[in-house]
Amino acid sequence: MNITKLIIGISILFSLTGCNDWLTVTPKDSLDEDQLFATGAGYRNALHGIYKNMASNAMYGKEMTWGTLDVLGQVYYAYYLPDSYESMSNYKYEDENAKTLIDGMWSKTYNAIANSNNLLSRIGSEDPSKFSGGEMEKNTIEGEALALRALLHFDMLRLFAPAKEESNTTYIPYFEKYPSTYEPNLSISEFMEKVIRDLEKAKTLVAPTDTVSERRDRLNSKNRFTMGTIDGNIEHNVTDLFEAYRGFRINYYAINGVLARAYAFIGKYEEAFNITEEIITAVDNTKQRLFSFTPNADVEENPKTFLDLLFGLSNEKLADNYTAEYNATGKLYVDHYTITFDDNADYRNTKLLTKSGTKYFSTKYLPSSINSITSHICAKLIPMVRLSEMYYIRAEYYASINDFSNAIKEMDIVRDGRECTKGRLDDIIKDEKSFRKELIKEAQREFIGEGQVFFYFKKFNQPIYSSMKESDFTLPLPDSETIL
Template sequence: MNHLTKITCTILSCLAFGLSSCSKWLDLQPESDIDKAILFTTEEGFKEALLGIYTRCSRTDLYGKELTIATPEVLAQNYTITNIDSYRYLQTQNYKYNDANFIQRKDNIWKGLYNGIVNANLILEEIDAKQRIFSGDNYRLIKGEALALRAYLHFDLLRLFGPAFSVNSQAEGIPYVTSYSNKVTKLSTVAVVMDSVIKDFEQAKELLANDPIRSKSYVIGYPTVSDTLKNTELSNSSLFLQNRRHRLNYYAVCGSLARVYLYKGDKPSALLNVNAVIDAKKFTWTNATDFMAVDDNKKDRIFYKELLFGWYIPNLNNDYNGGFFTEGNSGMHLSQDDIRAIYETSGPGATDMRYSQWFTSGVDNISIINKYKRNAFSENFSANLHYLMAPAIRLSELYYIAAECTYATDPAKAASYLDEVRTHRGIGAKVQVSNAAAFQQELLKEYRKEMYAEGQLFFAYKRLNTAIAGLEGRTIPTNQQIFVWPLPDDEIIYGQR
């Protein structure tokens, strides 16, 4: 897949996905097929390869930090950054894409996402010939997840490095890599990449038709709740089949397809996939008592029960809350004035639970971000109500997608989708919109409130090709040079772009 195949493709298996221990690290050298041949001789080898992709993507250069709480959030103007700039994001906030710190992060994101794609392609090139070694439905599950991962990672690469579909679908986007090779993969147009993403996701959806999470006996809940009527996610005798929300399960694929179809402007297909999740009634809204719990052990700040899919990040608790989100001018924070404006606390947001639970007042008019704060993680999980996850796609986003897909034909129904989320966040006032422009403004406000520090707001601005709402009432005009990241220099040189 061009020069990136020179990178060692590291396959990891880890406790993160229900396995009892990390058995080994397997380094697959692209120059040799020996290790690959050994790895893919057993079902366990395929499982390790698959789980290794999730583990790789959960590192800090990707969804474990950078693509969740960092760069896209900085670009969406979600943090106050002082001149102290301890984490070197000030130039990024000012859209200085020639800044060395931004370039390093951007290039690492490119390499990291393509590393995950390389490993997904390794699985996909081997698995069909090895069907006989799999037990139960594991062949279809593993192949389906590998396809979904390939699609998910390519889509985020496109959302970062290519223009929005609505702006220029025929512009060059990114390479869509489907083989494990050292040959250069040509850049595909945005439209071709989108079609490839959809093809992979749709095939994954078909393969995951018998996903255990779809069973009536599979009940979503908190892992430390022992009542099996409330949670059966750990009850499967196969560790590989537990905690399906920690991986790209059937419903996560439906949710991802809804996101992708909306990005393409295909609202009927987006709504079809939204309804596949909502109508299943598998994911329930988080109870206010869990979100507002006084005991930090029992507090669900990330709406865990509503996550269709998330990246497992237990070791990053201290990194987030001991430095990145910290009191004082050295960390990432918001002014109390800005956070009150975002959550509209002088109006309908006065009772918004997200405002009261995700932010605390510090010195010098600073609001400290507590969204990912939790007590120390324990081996038996008993210290906390749930695992610490970086949200990838959640139930509320599907309601926002449904609202956007519905507005043109039924504005009242569209508003009801937004109100459904608002009600479960403590807001009793109904959304009031008079036209399409006002509706879009309300929708973006709700995205910002709900998905704060989750990395999705920037993509909403880009997809809608609209101005970014800055802090202190500022507005950043629509600018394609902001929305489209430059390709890495190495990609331009070695890929002959």
């Protein structure tokens, strides 16, 4: 596996070395790393660098959300796609364009994992006095790095392994050491044990930062994506930027959200359900819910509907990058419009899509016409974990015990939040098959531009097109990175 070199500068820059010099770590490289981690501020910068990498175009800034992943999920009309996506849209993974995209996602993700492991290999032995926030800050940095390591590995598994485990089969490695050039491929169950272990430890480390009463309000809808004034009390103002913007970091509730996703992935629906309870009932010091659905009246200003967003990344060029695609010859027109968007009251239809001729385009990533703090947040915000997913996970739990009445109720909480017509699911969902069909349709409405639609089809082994093969859901390992 490629080893990352950390270089000190105005920002932390991360670059992959070539395969032939994996093991070349010069005294200069070691000195740079020692200098970086000599102070608590250096640990902050290293953590920030991981988030910055994750927000790059090769990862969640494009390809692992509204780019390649949504192409794989057939969110867009294949006929109108840019040429670079034609192979991926047709699941021709051996074509050069597809190989380039796959290699970029793989290498950048394992690069970010290596950076997480480098930080984790050092922070455990550090004295809390090195950090301006003491032990709480040290634990927060360690917990976030652990959670990111788990999230990144989990997404690689979801891409490069099948949804259903095959006996005596291993897929990809889980890297826990730095430096490390080799780890054995693991089975899905072995791999997921490590994902869940890291997330469980991470949430314990991060919990005091986000759940103690004097800090809880930093995660409410007014504050988690801004610097914020806590409780309107000037004495509670956030004066340290590292303690602000908790929505742009994998905070305690976001870790729980990923953990619920992980438990649902392996079929432990009751465990997943129990975790979601803490998220959906979380309140600030005024007893207002931390996470709620954005009202229809605010959607034009807030097309990312971030009131229900547990965690997102930040890319200052995001709106510009998406606008360039919007204006390009190859278009990201939304497919399945007539079938999926069948409710004219649903603001995901009326407010988050725009018509271009006879086709529809998602406006989620386009700049808002309203100039405000909220619209500026939206312009750079990359959605990662939503409240709506927690309700879908709860619905999956009820469906797993054949309680479709309560499954509908959980789905309707999201639909009510999006102002859908009431009662539409009551006569539709009657069994597991109809439940899965409607849940996938909900995901198609809810997660446009967020890279999750493909995974909903995959985990239910539901072909997106009749000609699609089950093997199309699993990406091949890049040639240059195949681990033997």
